[in-house]
Amino acid sequence: MSALRFTVDFLLNDWLCATSLTQRERFADHSRETFDAVLDTCERIAREKFAPFNRTVDVQEPHFDGERVVLPQCTYDARLAYAQSGMLSAAQDYELGGMQLPYVVEAAANGFFACASVSINTSMLTSANANAILVAGSPVQQRVFAANEFSGQWAGTMALSEPQAGSSLSDIATRAEPDGEGVEGDALGARYRLRGNKMWISAGEHELTENIVHLVLAKIPDADGRLVAGVKGISLFIVPKHLVNERGELTGERNDVALAGLNHKLGWRGTTNTLLNFGEGRYPVRGKAGAIGYLVGQPGEGLKNMFHMMNEARIAIGMAATMLGLAGYYASLDYAKTRIQGRPVGQGGKDASQPPVPIIAHADVKRMLLAQKAYGEGALALNLYCAKLVDEGRTAPVDEAGRAKLLLEVLTPIAKSWPSEWCLEANSLAIQVHGGYGYTRDFPVEQYWRDNRLNMIHEGTHGIQAADLLGRKVRMLGGSGLKLLAETVNATIQKAMAHASLSGHANALTRALADVGSATKAAWANENADEALANAVPYMQAFGHMVIAWMWLDVACSALERDAALSDQRNVGRVSAMRFFFGYELPKIGAWLQVVRARDMTCADMEVDAF
Template sequence: MSLRSTVDFLLYQWLDAESLNERPRFADHSRETFDAVLDTCERIAREKYAPFNRLVDTQEPRFDGDQVILPQATHDAQKAYAESGMLSAAQDFEHGGMQLPYTIEAAANAFFAMASVSIGSGMLSTGNANLLMVHGTPLQKEVFAKNEFCGRFSGTMCLSEPQAGSSLSDVATRAMPDGEDYAQDPLGARYRLRGNKMWISAGDHELTENIIHLVLAKIPGPDGQLPTGTRGISLFIVPKKLVNEAGVLTGERNDVALAGLNHKLGWRGTVNTLLNFGEGKYPVRSTGGGLDGKGAGAVGYLVGQPGEGLRCMFHMMNEARIGVGIAATMLGLAGYEAALDYAKTRPQGRPAGPAGKDATQPQVPIIEHADVKRMLLAQKSYCEGALALELYCARLVDEQHSGTPEAADEARLLLEVLTPIAKSWPSEWCLEANSLAIQVHGGYGYTRDFPVEQYWRDNRLNMIHEGTHGIQAMDLLGRKVLMESGRGLALLAGRIQATAAQAQQVPELAAHAAALTAAWQQVTDATRAAWATGQPGDALANAVPYLQAFGHTVLAWIWLDVALSAQRQDATQSIAANVGRTRATAYFYHYELPKIGAWLQVVANRDLTCADMPEDAF
């Protein structure tokens, strides 16, 4: 079964994406236009990305003292992606976009992630521009966002700092108003930034004319001290090269200097940098025309209001978290397809039992061995289930932006609860799928003769970036399940219960429905028990096991809902494909869902074994 047939089933039979065309925003589209987008992206991914996945892994970005050098294949792929229109796929027609549902955009981008996540597509540039379209001034949208949408500029997000890591409250980059007339610049209130940022993907390259950095920094108070906590963080546009209000490059470099390239385990084709802002390497002319003193700072333009930077940045961060989930999913699927192909063609051993002891009999393909089937079925359940989850979340985005007010509000809350799962679950379990893909290949999987070792290396990053597992877990248990008096959790419960009630009426699925109902009750009881003392330290000590159990229960629900759709057979479906979905559902319920008991036990008991471990006892 091909990826495309799986995508088509999930989009059209399960999620009913065609019904979106009944809404005014998408009225100009049809199944034919959706398929044309998918066809185009599938072709570009096949021709411009997949053949060069190993090349960009071995020819890492390098700095020649003047600029960052990338393989020509990366330039060609990025150009083809920009020319496809996918950078502005969801934007209004009047802004040069295709006004596509995000559900279709996410599905189309999946092809690129599977072909070569390391080359990358436009996730950061699109997310950067989307943020500016919501929070930027009209001129900021025109000069920065629209040039990102057409591929002339590209974008980054600059959050982490060497001394702070993921602790954004400890951000120390400072932004000072640029003279008495700083508020008069047509591009926005003008500041000078000084500080250091690291782990900046696509932070320096020559793929586009300019790079637009979105930078978190703090504006000192009247006493010169930086505000404490995250509420004092502001957001700034800091272009690599200065532009005028017409979007034309002025010929001046901004004071943004490359401090180094990070050499990574995977994603080696993507530039990852340390950047210094305002160190004086590229002194910027003042508005009066003279050169400012060394270290005066990089020019930045305020986005939104002072102190609201993190609220603005979450617009991009949440979008990126779904993007990371899709990347993790597609790397898992790439490994699964490679393992499946290998298992079908690699002869080794003979069937179990007396007949298998006859060495004169021919060897069988390893897919005939039960344990290889177990590993393949695990991969299928993880990766196809994760793809369904990501597309479900994408469908919620469309509901939030184009549904009725009531449906939009429900979608907003469901996304709040599901986003930590959409980011974290695929990044853990599709990585496990990549590990199993190596195992199916045996010793060959551990060599560079086959692609599965690269898929594992590339996927290992996804548990870390855009918020580690620990951060996602604390966000889920410490905030998302509690917000608005638990209304998002209640909405999710309602949807889970509705699926279970439908499945209860189908004999083949009734046992799964009962197991899902029991699992959700366990999650509910553990949530209540974790917060029984009202002490965050007690509740959050086992936030990651809670995240794992919650995620497994959500995936069990997703699989049961998919299985219900598979039961509604029509002439366009493959019988074998639906048998595969039914068996993957059974695998998940028999082998995976039972794991939640151990995870939730330590949550419900508020077990402090880990939290109370003395440092000197390690």
């Protein structure tokens, strides 16, 4: 069994007690055995179909031959194996061909694929796309589009950004005008013609599936033909690459969606990333330009409906970042155990007559490895905790479900941002452990770093997540989400106080929680958003470190409750990683929170010409 599997098993079963979910009606058919079978299957497919080709998809980038996007055969084979495993619909109803697995088990199982080769697996957006249609789409849209995506027949994308607007969705210019022709397809929804350009569309064009379902944000013009300013004018549309009828059958007609170019990236090179033109007339539909799109939900509710997809995608990106961090950790740990070099300083380090030792014997190498372990496994604990909150929000009694949803709202920016920053740092340390070899292609760690660098930008940059956290999440409902988080953290602190070896760490977490709370109040003391949000990113970094410290303290409690004598070396490792995080990382929050409390405007007030 792999090191990752041991960690996942502990977090799922010993820490989160995921099997307790089988007491809920939705998961009653499941047990520890069925959960293990899913994990076994995914670990095997990842090992056989993904991991051996991670370098292949990095060097054989997608290219356009003038007619189609060309990908290496291993990408087709990996995607087929993944689709056949049933993981695209693992958490869905039986009626949709799903397994009705808890989301936390689905998330853990998908982690094996991300660890093996994050850029082969393009299915994350397909599942999120289909889930958004399940929430906001009509019954016919659910049956035709979502069902075919869950089966693996079709793929899905998220088309938000535009070249001129980037993350500023209020400035998008894609137009959606009603299409009045009475042709077959009205059963699929109110039909519009879309014209515009979308940028950074992952898996936007390929031949892996028979159809691609684009979820597109666009604005419906008013009576004077003008686009409504701001985000309130944004609507959501289903725009298939190939047109279909209400039975889900391809009509044989290509929609007016054209590939304008492939973006060649630092990492995630195995996944196509595209600029798409909607309605430019390259593939006119029934004699005229304009991509056919079907309205999802009500006009003007596009962002609300799309965020059903965005929140799930943000947790998935956090998991992808986590798995890349762990992949680098495992690679550098293996290297450190086998690379012979130097002699311990305190044991005759200058005596050349002494035999050289594996570099893991050196204290600084141990420091770098322990940091990677603390970042990676701490991030994994956070992401699985959030995934279980999804299950609680869907299946717990009403009061408990409400609390889970509220807590998840506060934690989602951290679940995406913290792993994408600190597991990237873990990848940097993995390169450092390898020394000069680390930045050569002889070893995989340089690719892990390149792949992970995308995740600080993907699905909302650090700045966007930070503004969401400090500007909205900790203040919503009168601060009730932050209060609930504090109550939940305090429950762990009380539990840790029962262990003499953890009481000092419990006190440190108490101080960190209080510091975050006081900084939150200080940031908004003048109710001036410009001042409060000037240092939103340092605030988020401190907030995230406090949350990861909480995760580690709770994990350590669980390890000690099951192994008080620490007879299992894996539990020794967990407690040591917790100690490292509290000793080396948690103290950093002081500097971050100082500029937040002071509402320091050094950055905001910097004159452009002074740069």
